[in-house]
Amino acid sequence: MPVMNMVQALNLALREEMERDDRVVVLGEDVGRRGGVFLVTEGLIDLFGEERVIDTPLTELGIVGFSIGLALYGLRPVAEIQFIDFVYEAFDQIYSNMARIRFRSGGMYTVPMVLRSPCCGGIKGGMHHSQSPESFFIHSTGLYVMMPSGPYDAKGMLKTAIRLDDPVIFLEPKSIYRVIKEEVPEEDYTIDLGKGKVVREGGDVTVVTWGAMVHLANQAADFIKEKLGVELEIIDLRTLYPYDKDLIIESLEKTGRLIIVHEAPKILGLGAEISAYIAEEHVDLLYGPIIRVTGYDTPFPLAHEKLYMPNVARIYNAVKRSLEF
Amino acid sequence: MPVMNMVQALNLALREEMERDDRVVVLGEDVGRRGGVFLVTEGLIDLFGEERVIDTPLTELGIVGFSIGLALYGLRPVAEIQFIDFVYEAFDQIYSNMARIRFRSGGMYTVPMVLRSPCCGGIKGGMHHSQSPESFFIHSTGLYVMMPSGPYDAKGMLKTAIRLDDPVIFLEPKSIYRVIKEEVPEEDYTIDLGKGKVVREGGDVTVVTWGAMVHLANQAADFIKEKLGVELEIIDLRTLYPYDKDLIIESLEKTGRLIIVHEAPKILGLGAEISAYIAEEHVDLLYGPIIRVTGYDTPFPLAHEKLYMPNVARIYNAVKRSLEF
Amino acid sequence: MRSIDRKSLEKALETYRVLDEDGNLVGEEPSISDSTLVKMFEYMVRARVLDEWLLKLQRLGKVAIHAPNKGQEAIVGAVMPLRPEDWVFPSYRDLGVYLVRGMSEEEILDRALYNEDDPLKGSDFAIYGNRKYNMVPTPVPVGNQIPHAVGVAYAMKYRGEDLVTMVMFGDGATSRGDFHAGLNFAGVYRVPVIFVCENNGWAISVPFERQTRSPSIAFRGLAYGVDSIRVDGNDVLAMYTVAKQAIERARKDKEPYLIEMLTYRLGSHTTADDPSRYRSEEEVREMMRYEPLKRFKRYLVDKGLITESEADELYRRYSSYVEEAAKKALNKSPLPRDIFFYNVYSTLPWNLKMQLEEFREAIKTIEEFGLEVD
Amino acid sequence: MRSIDRKSLEKALETYRVLDEDGNLVGEEPSISDSTLVKMFEYMVRARVLDEWLLKLQRLGKVAIHAPNKGQEAIVGAVMPLRPEDWVFPSYRDLGVYLVRGMSEEEILDRALYNEDDPLKGSDFAIYGNRKYNMVPTPVPVGNQIPHAVGVAYAMKYRGEDLVTMVMFGDGATSRGDFHAGLNFAGVYRVPVIFVCENNGWAISVPFERQTRSPSIAFRGLAYGVDSIRVDGNDVLAMYTVAKQAIERARKDKEPYLIEMLTYRLGSHTTADDPSRYRSEEEVREMMRYEPLKRFKRYLVDKGLITESEADELYRRYSSYVEEAAKKALNKSPLPRDIFFYNVYSTLPWNLKMQLEEFREAIKTIEEFGLEVD
């Protein structure tokens, strides 16, 4: 089985889906000749032509609005937002249309499209090349939201996303685009919507996280094991909406302690919802507070981004605090 | 003291602030001759002329982007979005600029503007005349968010908002625009940013809410008192960011039981953040689960909106559940 | 980059018309069959009648809100040359369009009253659409549908079909990002889409001069490389003629086209509006002289295709027809109470399932105590 | 509604120039003082030199990213006629603009390296601005600054001041809603704003013909009722002449103006780009013939205002100057570690205060264990 990074795995997923189904088209700024600024769409234009691999004018509103039309007519557009930080011009199209056309039309029209985009921090990208806006999409209702943490999942999840009849926001943590390498089958496989994964077993504290933070949590777990002799159980949510509540509950039944780690700002980051869900439905499982280790409630900074983001020290402190109860 | 409804109180606040400070200008779709579709800006154009009461072309992006420019130059624009449901075209300008110019410029430039808009449901307005999108603004970081629940607060809070040096989202629950009448002083007064208010005292269960839901909670409290002999303590947050955590804690110290009521969808509604905050910092105060009574996680419907929104039955059920612990 | 020729400019800055305001021919008479001409008039009458009924039902508190179409009925001329398989994205003010596409008065009333037969399942007010007629329900945020229509047209071209898409919107909508992106994409990709801008002079209280300083919307179309024409939009023959050409060209050459329909809203913006606050009664009276039905009727009468009394009879016939339909629609049941949980996703995610439980408990409590909620 | 005259159209569709590509006068020679001419050249040289240094520092891993301005230096001609009190919203590719406005190479380097003296406090990369020079830092989302500039111009007019605002953006930015809204508002309100669209033929890999099918950006300006002109943007004299007129008119008559600066990006889009993927080396070589410095130098040499060796000396002088400045900037300390908590609000709300505590605890842990984070 070939070893690939996430960019290659995503590229392969697109290629396979386009070969399988001629309704699948790819579009976005610079996705054609340029192959995307991260090369996720590299080579597709040569294979499928510029009618199916469409370079767009510079307007995210246009990309999403136009894709909705393609999807309404039965195509399966996979639209790229060059960096998710630029998606906001399209927010009306996403919120009021992509997420609401099924409802508005009483179920007569659907929007089977994928909006994929590099997200998150860790590349010294500053305010507008680093953000993690999953909360905006989750609170919108009407969208699915996914974020893979490695090449294998990336390929399988993107295929799932493309085949779903509902619209999907597909977020790709760019800091690990080329860092993590894994064996990726050149066969067809998908990964179920809504299924997380326990990526590290441990009996003391449950850490729920996703995207690049999965790897940080793992690093922190090693450090914490060494320093405190404490075992973290790490859950990679993979699908952010609808998230895998059962996996969290199962782990909490064992540990009774919950830490949520994400890059988005704390205030109304997805951690808030998970915490509130547990505090509402499973408060009896808890030994102590639910702690959130997240981006701070400020814009994403260029200076000292690694101090702004969750890091090993912050997870270590959170675990210590969690164990105090 | 004259008795006014909320529209009149807001109109008075605008008039007084415009008289006090010629940096204050008002703009938006139909705010001039038409006086706004709810008449909040009625008569202002006659008093202050069309240079200060500016009818704009039909683009929310334009309204916000242009207002940011006015504010950068030192004016104090109060921009109206005709219904908050239409704000999303402007989301890039709000998120990436209104909320971020201070940060981007290292504090050199500020955006002292108010974006005010009718919000929330209860008028059979359907999908796009009923929404409560406060979460989007709160998660943005860099904005203050306010929502008054009556004429007196409306006037004082709008004046506070206009005088703040930071950008404010000012949401007006349109269903109570003309329903609630109160004495409103014709003198100058303001209401502090970040200060909630206990609108009903009670020792059994704390209900945190805001906007039109304050009145629903009161109604529910009467009903619950009658049926269950239970006393609700109702907190009207008024400022949604930064919300008055101290008031909530104080009440929880007494009741140990918390219910949050809001119109926005449950998933990542502000209730999630308040719940997560308590579960993180004050879990020891709780006797049981934190329950959220909210809009469901669907688009806002035209049909059966009163069943979609929080209602007396739902609050009653929540209180019963809260007391089971 | 394209160059701009004199003729394109003229089309975009002058106003194409066939009939003058009294129904006299002033342009080249299009060759349209007699039966089509009469049918066209009938649609306009039906739109006028239905408009009056929706206003009446709104005043009676039965319909939440209505956006009157009076004065803009000549829009039917733009849709009549379409095929049923072509797609239409109507505006909210387009009663005539819904009718031409095959929607019945019954269906429109079921929708307006969102009863059990509402095809849109009580999702939103004042919008209409149905997949059966290839007519997508209008999003209430003004202009949202414009880029959708361009995407649909692209997909038609991509599939090698000879279909076209038509999308309607107001003058106010041209200020939105959706218009800008939609027109630009249409120009760049050359797709078979026809934009119909119903320039009725007002966006609620904002007059066109305050909406834009552009010489015309059609001129603006040229600035996206989209051929454009300005038409007397109260002249249904002009609308038909121009649309037919645009549709045929789009079908054959995959070229987008913009039609600026110069018209006038004779009624209020919606039933929630009070136009006396921003425009004079005189202006409206003056504009009544140009209204499309009277003008077209004169032409038909002069041509011997209809008599005055036949026209009156038509109006009366549809009035009683709609009265009956309204009675029927009002007697239908409301939608199921839990309707809004469905049609968000193709299946219910777990949080919606849990919330549906909570909802059912609430219904029980409501019934237990006889609470009033709905 | 405005009508469009022949002359406006010509301006928007033809290309205004003063010098040909070899520096020969082909248009009317503007009357500019000799010292201004030399100063103009000096700014262009400084921009070129600084560009090379930022590229070098990026290759050395010191600067995160840089958007080269090579080939677009004639933009200095647009800003030189402004007064210091006028406001400028530059694009990210505008090194020459920053210099003309009074920013020093030192400040630009402090910014690029976001050291302790960074006026923007480490907020974002590749952007520059400073209130001292009435130059607002560029938002990275392309085009965002356009409506801001219109708002500032409105405020200037509202206050009765005779100031103007200038805003720069690329050809790609014209596709965004910000452009559409900004131009439209400027037309409707008639405010003293000058739009400078630096049409360099490419938006990363998307060529202009794929960005829009519009005949020209200037033509598009007319569609908002904004007078517009197309200029050879590698001809600094043409840029200066046109901008000066536009600025004077804006100051006096409060009329907006759009200048389409036809230029070419000779370098990569940013240091993260690889242009060989989408355009040929030949194209770039061919376009080198039109580059603005050489051309303007020829004119100055012919005019006897500078010699070839003086020009070379200028280049060398600034090279060593920037080398020194870079050394100094590299030696400065980083910004305080908690810098990002400030400048979000005018005071810290309670949640940020709590988070600052948590942050300080993390720093302690980092120090306790000697963790590597930053």
Ligand SMILES: Cc1ncc(C[n+]2csc(CCOP(=O)(O)OP(=O)(O)O)c2C)c(N)n1
């Ligand atoms: C994005 C958005 N902003 C505001 C509104 C409120 N609104 C509804 S219709 C309208 C005016 C529309 O004018 P125009 O496009 O000319 O269409 P007309 O009503 O004249 O047919 C406004 C402001 C809306 N529906 N959507």
Ligand SMILES: Cc1ncc(C[n+]2csc(CCOP(=O)(O)OP(=O)(O)O)c2C)c(N)n1
């Ligand atoms: C809204 C937005 N979308 C995408 C990007 C990524 N991006 C940065 S520059 C650029 C191209 C800009 O082209 P143009 O406006 O012509 O300016 P130029 O770089 O050629 O000077 C793109 C797509 C961005 N910064 N902002």
Ligand SMILES: [Mg+2]
């Ligand atoms: Mg209109």
Ligand SMILES: [Mg+2]
């Ligand atoms: Mg460019």
